[in-house]
Amino acid sequence: MSTDGRSPPGPQDRVPPSVRAQLLATEHWGLLASRSTTQGEVLTRISMFLTFTSASIVSAALVGQATRFSDAFVLLAVTILCIDVAMGLLTQVRVLNVAQEDLMYVTAMNRLRAAYVDLDPGVAPYLMAAYHDDEAGSGRTYFFFGNRSSLSHLAGSSMIFMTAANAALIAILAGLVLALAGAGTGTAVLAGAVCGLGFLAASAYYGYRAYRGIWQRFTPLSPTPPGGD
Numbered sequence: 179m180s181t182d183g184r185s186p187p188g189p190q191d192r193v194p195p196s197v198r199a200q201l202l203a204t205e206h207w208g209l210l211a212s213r214s215t216t217q218g219e220v221l222t223r224i225s226m227f228l229t230f231t232s233a234s235i236v237s238a239a240l241v242g243q244a245t246r247f248s249d250a251f252v253l254l255a256v257t258i259l260c261i262d263v264a265m266g267l268l269t270q271v272r273v274l275n276v277a278q279e280d281l282m283y284v285t286a287m288n289r290l291r292a293a294y295v296d297l298d299p300g301v302a303p304y305l306m307a308a309y310h311d312d313e314a315g316s317g318r319t320y321f322f323f324g325n326r327s328s329l330s331h332l333a334g335s336s337m338i339f340m341t342a343a344n345a346a347l348i349a350i351l352a353g354l355v356l357a358l359a360g361a362g363t364g365t366a367v368l369a370g371a372v373c374g375l376g377f378l379a380a381s382a383y384y385g386y387r388a389y390r391g392i393w394q395r396f397t398p399l400s401p402t403p404p405g406g407d
Contacts, residue, residue, distance in 0.1 A: 195297050202297075206290050213283040220276040224336060227269040231347070234258045252358060259351040266344040273340045274385060278392065281316060285396070288315045292400035312398040341381045349374030 238258050242251045291309035295302045302309065308318035321331070332338060353370030357363070 199294070199297055202290050202293050206287060209283050209287050209290075213280060216276055216279050216283075220273055220336065223269050223272050224340065227265055227340075227343075230265055231262045231343075234262055252354070256351070256354055256358070259347060259354065263344065263347050263351055266340065266347055270337075270340040270344055270381070273337050274388065277335070277337055278388065281389075281392065284316050284319050285311050288319055289399055308402075310398070310400050310402040312401045313393050314402040315398075315400075337385065341378060345374040345377045345381075348377050 235258070238251075238255050241254055245251045288308050289311040291305055291307060292311065295305070295309050306322040308315035310318075349370040351370075352373040353366040356366040356369050361369070
């Protein structure tokens with residue numbers, strides 16, 4: 179207790195605002211670097227998957243020509259498709275993880291912007307990215323101008339791309355296996371389409387549950403006010 183009856187200043191009271199701004203900016207740049215690295219890594223993974231899949235299909239086609247598409251070729255094609263599906267599923271898991279990590283980085287940077295606004299409320303009108311670390315704030319940061327088309331952004335995402343690619347591979351594999359089992363061409367095509375569409379639906383459901391689960395477990399520090407910014 180000081181001589182004038184007031185409590186001694188706490189650690190935050192002793193830190194100048196300029197130092198706090200530097201510390202926040204350092205953390206901000208660290209998050210930006212991590213986000214950039216993660217995005218680059220997942221794009222490389224997708225490129226590796228596409229290269230592997232295309233090379234394996236071309237190799238199967240060459241073997242088919244050499245063996246005159248014998249029964250041995252069909253067995254080889256099934257094996258190659260199984261490997262491609264496994265590689266695709268592993269890549270899809272990584273893409274989903276990166277999507278969640280990207281949301282994590284965006285939310286963390288929104289929280290840092292809230293700290294900037296606390297230091298200087300006058301900067302708030304100049305921030306196009308959100309400074310609220312909740313679901314609404316993350317949506318604002320992903321698209322500054324509002325009224326965004328969620329469907330178009332979702333349809334064009336890497337996650338949907340990988341899911342569609344895997345669904346196509348699964349449909350082809352299922353149809354080929356049924357054809358080998360003696361099913362007719364129409365039955366094999368129909369069953370393959372059902373398997374592909376079922377995989378799309380299951381992946382969409384799992385992705386939605388994972389996204390909702392994040393916000394159900396997360397407690398924002400600076401939520402968006404009822405009327406918006």
